[in-house]
Amino acid sequence: MSDLSLLTIVTTAMVLLAIALGVIGPALAMGRAISQALEALARQPESEKAIMRTLFIGLAMIESLAIYVLVIALIVLFRNPLIALIQ
Template sequence: MDNLTLIAICSIITAGLTIGIGVVGPSLAEGAAIANALKALAQQPDASSTITRTLFVGLAMIESTAIYCFVVSMIVLFSNPFWNYFVEKAGS
């Protein structure tokens, strides 16, 4: 197995682990946030607009972590900085 194949395999595995592990935390956090918001809405229905607005802002912040993991995995797959280095070394 040459270096280019090894770099490609490592990039694919790293991208998969980044998405797989990086989405677990935000998923659990979103579930907990929604559960707590529903509890708060059940206790204080008069404050529903404030709770809902705060919930959506919080969910957007939590979801941005998963989006960052997706961006990192796409960079590793399609714009890998090591790939060009090894292509140049293999050509010379």
């Protein structure tokens, strides 16, 4: 097995691990945010608009973390700076 193919396999495995670990945090945060919003709606249904607006803004911020992980992982996968050292 050549050094280039070994580097490609290791890089791909690390990117998969980074995406998996990087999405766990935002997924747990989204679940907790939705749970707390539903609990707040059950307590005070008259403040639905304010709670939903705040929930959607918070979910967008949380989702941006997962998107950043994906972007960085794709940069590492397709523009790996270590490939230049092997060739």
